[in-house]
Amino acid sequence: MSADQDNSQRRPRYLALAEEISRAVAEGAYAVGTLLPSEAELCDRHRVSRHTVRESLRVLQEMGLVARHQGLGTRITAATAPARYVLAMDAIPDLWEYVKNTELKVVRSKLVKARDALTPLPGDQIASWRLLEAVRYMKSGEPIAWKQVYIDARYDVVSGAIGKRTVPIYSLIEQxxxxxxxxxxxxxxxxxxxxxxxxxxxxxxGSSGLAILRHYVSTDERVFEVTMSLYPANRFRYSVELNLERGNGRSLAS
Amino acid sequence: MSADQDNSQRRPRYLALAEEISRAVAEGAYAVGTLLPSEAELCDRHRVSRHTVRESLRVLQEMGLVARHQGLGTRITAATAPARYVLAMDAIPDLWEYVKNTELKVVRSKLVKARDALTPLPGDQIASWRLLEAVRYMKSGEPIAWKQVYIDARYDVVSGAIGKRTVPIYSLIEQxxxxxxxxxxxxxxxxxxxxxxxxxxxxxxGSSGLAILRHYVSTDERVFEVTMSLYPANRFRYSVELNLERGNGRSLAS
DNA sequence: AAAACCAACTTGTACGGACAAGTTACGGTA
DNA sequence: TACCGTAACTTGTCCGTACAAGTTGGTTTT
Structure with a gap:
């Protein structure tokens, strides 16, 4: 048995191997960006089955240390498991909660070229975007935000529509x-x-305000919506709560 | 083959089974809190190997739908996979990256009662907190932030210390x-x-600025540090990138 | 009545084998 | 020189077997 084993409490071989590899990576035996030895090679070196090796690599992957690529190999992505903060709520505050308690009134709508937008837009500068200028109000009528929404013209869900809206535009585009x-x-x-x-x-x-610029990116890496929101001081606080998690929720501790 | 299969693009059996089970759970076929059929039973029902069943269950576990208990069974823990945004970087910008490229200079240090703090502090209002007033500079000397750090007096790592700091205080407290x-x-x-x-x-x-208030909370739910940072407009942009992930980083999409 | 034991059931670990699917590099051909 | 096909290598999927380790309930013993 190649991996260390403590008689009083036997650790599974796959965990022992995972720890051995992660220690080797941390010590610089494998540079970040390079490939680990293949699964077959790890089997030979450590005298374990391919099942055990694959289980070890899965653990390392969950820790964020390696990425596996079918046909290519297992690449080292970090020398030590990254600690990540996880947003402890389902959404950015004003994508959901905030939208529920306010109304967005579109006051202007027109097609513009990317290059003419007041807010810098990504990609092709002669591409067309639907610009909506809007004001967000509390239900009580107080204005709390001034907003420009740029929508890739290919997803023109609200072409020309002026008036009140209560559903987020990116959600309409998704649907x-x-x-x-x-x-x-x-x-x-x-x-x-x-x-x-x-x-x-x-x-x-000229009074103080908060500006929040957002790019909404689709699963194929395209920006399909860009928003710029302006909030006067004292009328808006942006709150989030972050929890510390290490790796992808998986560590070597048993 | 019991799980649906599309000829044009074959999905792995374990994913198809995972989807079938998750749909059954969402539709109420299994109540949250109860046990799924055993692995052996799932093998029989779906005519797949135990390896395939275990792989499916692992996916459901990663999605946060089930919890496995050796010797007991697999318990349903949620009817649908919770959706979460995950902060796509190791830390809040100025906890790490930002701190590396700047210096914090403490210009005043004193003990204050919670009730006397300029920034509202949580808990007992007669408790003592160490207040540090500081300015953060770029290495070039330009001031970019004015900061008040309140530290629970029980963790007075920097009592009276005035001068330059390059390690985050909460990190010192941790150590x-x-x-x-x-x-x-x-x-x-x-x-x-x-x-x-x-x-x-x-x-x-009176010019425009950004204020960032942070409460650092320990694993036993106590606020041990509070910071209020002020940044002038145009000298600081707070950028984050959020990825949509469902469950614990695993979804059924391939 | 309580404790110990045991059987049955369940998940966890480990091995082996086979083939599918992806990637890369090299040799041959146009 | 560029392109195509193929071989070799790699991870992914799926099957099977065997035993370890944990849980629970029933039976027996004290």
Missing amino acids: RYGVKTQKVRQEISAIAIPPDAARALAVKR | RYGVKTQKVRQEISAIAIPPDAARALAVKR
Whole structure:
């Protein structure tokens, strides 16, 4: 038996092997980006079955240390298992909860070329995007956000529609076109509110505000919606709670 | 072959079985809290090997639908797989990457009662907290953040220490006292920068800024550190990328 | 009545084998 | 020189067998 074994409490061979490999990786025996020895080779070296080797590699994969590629090999992706924070809720605050308690009123709608957008848009600069300018109100009528929504013109679910909306647009796009949101890139910054938005929000131009830029990315890596939202200070707080998890929920501890 | 198979693109049997079981669970064929049929029984019913059944159950486990108990059985833990966003990086931007490229200079340090803190503190209002006032600089010397750090006085790792720091304080607390960070609650808002901070940041008082309030929570649910950071507009953008994952990182999509 | 034992059932670990599917590199041909 | 086909290598899927380890319930013994 090649892997260390403590008589008083026997560890499974696959865990012992996983630990041995992860230690070797941490010590630099295999550089990040390179391939581990093949499964057959690991069988020979450690005198275990392919089942045991595969089980070990699965554990390492769950820890985020390796990625397996059929036909190619097992690549080292990290020297030590990355610790990750997991968002402890089902969605970004204003994708769901927030939308439920407010109304979005579209006040302008037009087609624009990417290059003409006030907000930088990705990809082909002569591509067409549907721009919606909107104001979000509390049910009580107070304006809390000024928003520009750019929709890839191929998914023009709301062409020309002006008025109140209560369903997130990316959700409509998902339903209508079968596009799946895989990723949301988000950037938050402080800004002085520009004149157009200031009027709509009933605040002084140049007063403090929060800007949240979001790119909605589909499973085939395309940005299909871009939103820029402006919130006056004191009318909006963005809260999230993050939990610390290591690897992908799997560690070597038994 | 008992599980549906599409000729044009053959799905692995174990995935088809996993989907069949998850659909049955969602439809109420098995109540949450009860046991699934045993592995042997599932083999018989679906005419597949035990390996295939075990592989299916592992997928369901990864989705958070079932929990396996050696000697007992496989229990249904949820009717549908919880959907979660996972922060696609190792840490909140300024817990790691950001800290590496900047320096925090503590300019004031004193003990305060919770009730006297400028930032609201949780729990007992007569409890003592170590307050550090600090400025964060780029290596180039430009001030980018004004910060108040409140530390539960029981974990006074930096009592009175004024000067430059490059290691996150919560990390020092973890090392010194064995406290484990389990959760970080975070709130982002826009503010007009107050006078004290404006001076330290070399911006006009009242100009736009970003405020990030964080509560660091230990594994025993205690808040042991609270930080309030102020960033002038245009000097700081808070970027995150969120991936949609279902269950524990595993879905049925291939 | 309580404790010990045992059988039956269940999941976990480990082995072996076979073939499918993906990737890469090399040799032959146009 | 470029393209195509093939061989070799690799991981993925699926099957089977055997035994270890854990759980539970029933029976026997004290």
